[in-house]
Amino acid sequence: MKVPSGNGRRTDEPSYARTARTNRTVRTRLRGVRKVRGVRLLKNFYSEIMKTCKELNQSIKISDYLKAKGIYPSKRYNGYSMYHSPFREENNPSFKVSEIKNLWIDYGTNEGGTLIDLVLKMFPNLTVSRAIMEIEADMITDSIFSFQPPRNPIKRGTLPESDGNSGIKIFDIKELGSTLALTAYLKSRGIKLRTAKKYCKEVYFNVGDKQFFGIGTENENGWAIRNKFWKGCSGQGISHFKKGHQQLAIFEGVFDLLSYLELEKEKNLAQDFMVLNSLINIKKSMDIIKSYDSVVLLLDRDEGGQKATVELMGSLSKCHDLSERYQHHKDLNDYWMSRQERPLRKVGRSR
Secondary structure, eight states: OEEEOTTSOEEEOOHHHHHHHHHHHHHHHTTTOOOTTOHHHHHHHHHHHHHHHHHHHHHSOHHHHHHHTTOOOSEEETTEEEEOOTTSOOSSOOEEEETTTTEEEETTTTEEEOHHHHHHHHSTTOOHHHHHHHHHHHHTOSGGGBSSOTTSOOOTTOSOOSSTTOOEEEEEEEOTTSOHHHHHHHHHTTOOHHHHTTTOEEEEEEETTEEEEEEEEEETTEEEEEOSSOEEESSOOOEEEOOSOSEEEEESSHHHHHHHHHHHTTSSOOOEEEEOSSGGGTGGGHHHHHTSSEEEEEOOSSHHHHHHHHHHHHHOTTEEEOGGGGTTSSSHHHHHHHHTTSOOOOOOOOO
């Protein structure tokens, strides 16, 4: 197998050397396995792990996995791409992914390898078996957002629709950052964990006899919940974040608010925030909206969002539309994601 060298040339590495290195990694990760049924069970388990690692390395592109994590190349070339390292800070991209060989190398640390090696490097606390589950969850099924076994994934659309009688029963609330899948989901939407922590939690809930989890924003009647494959609520209502300011910024969804904070870097934002969670909540929030001296609207650019914007501006002269500043995008999060690798034009505030 060929591994790229630091000077741009490729050097041959004997296959037995690569195999030995991979085997040492796997053996190290498996030391904690209990020998419940003796050496034979351990050998069988080891064999299955190695087989699965080989299958994943052959079937899933490293570039696709990085994309699922919200990590994109800084430069693309014929046959390979250059990234900023996903596991350390750097100013210039020195992390190379070969599309032809499906291998990676970090020139800054002189480390490299396969997809499994990359996941173990990115998440050093994972065992090999957990790393396999991490890859399968992101790239093969949506079962990571369920506590059901990965081989029996939930189906899209099987959760209830977003209404107040959803049958969702919340059994636990945690700080964001507790679950790898949700942190990765935030990153895929261009949102930093520290930004989201101020407004969201990890919500664990039952639907019937099944358990799921997602990113939740508390509202007046429950929680608005979403993950990579579904969104809904335990109770319909607005999320009102009061800071004592006289200007209110209104968003349709929480990722629009978080994108706004990323764009503005939360510098001198003399605003309170309202997330509608659904356009049907506008009418019952009118008393709150009227209590502010000034209101800026950052609703979606689809038909529903634009209709609501026109109606609010028609009924209240204090309302100002800022959505034209991302007019070529469906919403503010879509705009933010499209601009991350380009110079940013801040959305700004109305005066």
